Amino acid sequence: xxxxxxxxxxxxxxxxxxxxxxxxxxxxxxxxxxxxxxxxxxxxxxxxxxxxxxxxxxxxxxxxxxxxxxxxxxxxxxxxxxxxxxxxxxxxxxxxxxxxxxxxxxxxxxxxxxxxxxxxxxxxxxxxxxxxxxxxxxxxxxxxxxxxxxxx
Amino acid sequence: xxxxxxxxxxxxxxxxxxxxxxxxxxxxxxxxxxxxxxxxxxxxxxxxxxxxxxxxxxxxxxxxxxxxxxxxxxxxxxxxxxxxxxxxxxxxxxxxxxxxxxxxxxxxxxxxxxxxxxxxxxxxxxxxxxxxxxxxxxxxxxxxxxxxxxxxxxxxxxxxxxxxxxxxxxxxxxxxxxxxxxxxxxxxxxxxxxxxxxxxxxxxxxxxxxxxxxxxxxxxxxxxxxxxxxxxxxxxxxxxxxxxxxxxxxxxxxxxxxxxxxxxxxxxxxxxxxxxxxxxxxxxxxxxxxxxxxxxxxxxxxxxxxxxxxxxxxxxxxxxxxxxxxxxxxxxxxxxxxxxxxxxxxxxxxxxxxxxxxxxxxxxxxxxxxxxxxxxxxxxxxxxxxxxxxxxxxxxxxxxxxxxxxxxxxxxxxxxxxxxxxxxxxxxxxxxxxxxxxxxxxxxxxxxxxxxxxxxxxxxxxxxxxxxxxxxxxxxxxxxxxxxxxxxxxxxxxxxxxxxx
Numbered sequence: 001x002x003x004x005x006x007x008x009x010x011x012x013x014x015x016x017x018x019x020x021x022x023x024x025x026x027x028x029x030x031x032x033x034x035x036x037x038x039x040x041x042x043x044x045x046x047x048x049x050x051x052x053x054x055x056x057x058x059x060x061x062x063x064x065x066x067x068x069x070x071x072x073x074x075x076x077x078x079x080x081x082x083x084x085x086x087x088x089x090x091x092x093x094x095x096x097x098x099x100x101x102x103x104x105x106x107x108x109x110x111x112x113x114x115x116x117x118x119x120x121x122x123x124x125x126x127x128x129x130x131x132x133x134x135x136x137x138x139x140x141x142x143x144x145x146x147x148x149x150x151x152x
Numbered sequence: 153x154x155x156x157x158x159x160x161x162x163x164x165x166x167x168x169x170x171x172x173x174x175x176x177x178x179x180x181x182x183x184x185x186x187x188x189x190x191x192x193x194x195x196x197x198x199x200x201x202x203x204x205x206x207x208x209x210x211x212x213x214x215x216x217x218x219x220x221x222x223x224x225x226x227x228x229x230x231x232x233x234x235x236x237x238x239x240x241x242x243x244x245x246x247x248x249x250x251x252x253x254x255x256x257x258x259x260x261x262x263x264x265x266x267x268x269x270x271x272x273x274x275x276x277x278x279x280x281x282x283x284x285x286x287x288x289x290x291x292x293x294x295x296x297x298x299x300x301x302x303x304x305x306x307x308x309x310x311x312x313x314x315x316x317x318x319x320x321x322x323x324x325x326x327x328x329x330x331x332x333x334x335x336x337x338x339x340x341x342x343x344x345x346x347x348x349x350x351x352x353x354x355x356x357x358x359x360x361x362x363x364x365x366x367x368x369x370x371x372x373x374x375x376x377x378x379x380x381x382x383x384x385x386x387x388x389x390x391x392x393x394x395x396x397x398x399x400x401x402x403x404x405x406x407x408x409x410x411x412x413x414x415x416x417x418x419x420x421x422x423x424x425x426x427x428x429x430x431x432x433x434x435x436x437x438x439x440x441x442x443x444x445x446x447x448x449x450x451x452x453x454x455x456x457x458x459x460x461x462x463x464x465x466x467x468x469x470x471x472x473x474x475x476x477x478x479x480x481x482x483x484x485x486x487x488x489x490x491x492x493x494x495x496x497x498x499x500x501x502x503x504x505x506x507x508x509x510x511x512x513x514x515x516x517x518x519x520x521x522x523x524x525x526x527x528x529x530x531x532x533x534x535x536x537x538x539x540x541x542x543x544x545x546x547x548x549x550x551x552x553x554x555x556x557x558x559x560x561x562x563x564x565x566x567x568x569x570x571x572x573x574x575x576x577x578x579x580x581x582x583x584x585x586x587x588x589x590x591x592x593x594x595x596x597x598x599x600x601x602x603x604x605x606x607x608x609x610x611x612x613x614x615x616x617x618x619x620x621x622x623x624x625x626x627x628x629x630x631x632x633x634x635x636x637x638x639x640x641x642x643x644x645x646x647x648x649x650x651x652x653x
Contacts, residue, residue, distance in 0.1 A: 059321075080373055111546040
């Protein structure tokens with residue numbers, strides 16, 4: 001029986017890397033604060049730092065990685081992220097109704113729904129239900145598009 | 153010691169019997185049964201999406217709705233497990249072992265009936281135990297001061313962190329990361345705003361609802377988007393009322409098994425960070441040990457299925473006890489329930505049963521009614537389940553994404569919160585992918601301010617001696633014990649004494 005080879009798993013450094021970035025940003029932001037205010041974050045940092053080192057030791061050069069071996073496609077997840085960010089960027093300008101309607105239709109189309117009629121029907125129904133539910137039912141002030149004669 | 157007068161219990165019962173509360177039990181049941189039957193989209197994700205609505209519902213209706221949904225989802229997770237060998241929730245993995253074998257034999261209806269019958273008995277037992285035990289825990293919990301509360305927060309974070317990650321270090325790291333993120337926002341003592349990164353929206357720290365929606369709901373989309381359907385099985389579920397009712401009747405022949413399994417569910421549910429997934433494997437193993445025909449386990453036998461599902465529905469009652477009386481949620485779903493209470497201005501904890509006695513009993517009675525209703529509604533849903541679970545992901549994913557984003561906006565009406573959903577969605581997906589513990593991360597984020605404040609108060613009031621009081625010391629011992637527990641569990645798994653998923 002062959003022994004499992006020990007390999008350098010750089011993907012295991014993603015979460016510790018992000019954590020380190022956040023911790024550094026945090027202490028940069030609070031560099032002028034009193035020590036009294038930072039006592040608790042420093043205590044937590046001591047624990048986090050110890051565990052950070054342990055996570056790297058046990059996972060970066062490990063035989064058994066927790067990472068799933070199955071290959072995944074990143075195209076669609078990135079697409080969802082990109083379209084969602086675009087939706088939020090345009091939401092204040094286009095208003096809730098129009099941007100939500102476009103957002104749903106674009107995602108339906110990109111995810112493989114070819115029937116325009118079904119896409120338009122579901123997108124319209126959800127947009128209308130959400131709009132009236134939130135504006136009329138919950139009295140919320142959603143971002144609206146002023147077209148002069150109608151507020152969308 | 154008088155725990156609660158009969159009039160308070162009576163008021164709790166009549167409150168639970170009010171029309172609006174009964175209606176929310178029914179709505180929660182229906183939602184839970186549908187959500188639980190959809191693999192990959194569990195009750196925690198759904199309830200996190202519903203969290204903004206709790207502001208409008210109020211604390212009691214919110215918790216009643218959520219607990220009903222929790223109970224129903226636990227039971228409904230067995231439906232896809234039995235019909236298509238896909239567990240609706242992680243705790244239904246044991247149901248797959250027996251249920252799907254029955255389906256292959258053409259006994260799908262019988263298996264569904266067994267599952268619903270056992271779930272009802274396990275759930276009712278758990279609700280009754282919660283009714284008796286929760287107020288007692290609440291009375292003793294009143295002795296908790298700042299030192300004890302700090303130790304409890306520490307215990308909760310350690311327990312969830314050490315038991316829910318892929319490894320002990322990753323689980324505890326998740327807790328520590330959540331705790332550090334909780335350090336963002338205005339410091340309570342000096343009023344200094346720590347690291348808001350220039351966003352006034354972060355002055356009070358990371359808002360809970362967008363974080364929950366991102367980590368639970370949005371992160372799930374990255375997996376779902378690469379699959380055509382939620383279901384990948386080929387066999388179409390075929391069930392009829394006669395076979396389902398026959399199964400329910402057959403489940404009643406396993407009374408002792410159901411009682412034992414329900415009790416295991418409650419006991420494991422009481423321990424924060426364990427949850428139903430571990431409980432059902434323990435219960436399944438116990439049923440096999442006590443069985444006269446252990447060789448039949450794994451071939452589609454009634455005993456194994458009954459043990460798994462009675463235990464599965466025993467967990468919600470057990471998990472509710474530490475959530476409301478100690479402020480330590482035992483699972484992701486009870487974490488959302490706790491968040492719903494906190495959003496509505498109620499902090500679960502030692503004084504919950506004295507400050508909100510009627511509401512507390514109403515919640516417990518509602519839990520009982522929800523489990524009783526599980527039988528008739530479960531039978532109807534099981535009959536129709538096949539159609540609901542066939543929605544293609546190309547429609548489902550955009551709708552879930554939109555609901556997560558809009559749900560975050562609904563709470564504070566800030567577009568910034570919608571960006572947070574995406575940010576925490578990515579973080580949640582990464583945490584999940586690399587085996588970190590999402591419940592531990594969230595619990596630490598939730599309990600961080602509580603731990604900081606109570607540590608400050610404890611040191612200001614009594615100094616380090618505060619931590620030498622008996623309850624604080626006992627909790628400290630328990631904290632050390634849960635750190636050792638993963639090693640013991642690993643050893644037991646290696647020796648074949650228990651099976652873990």
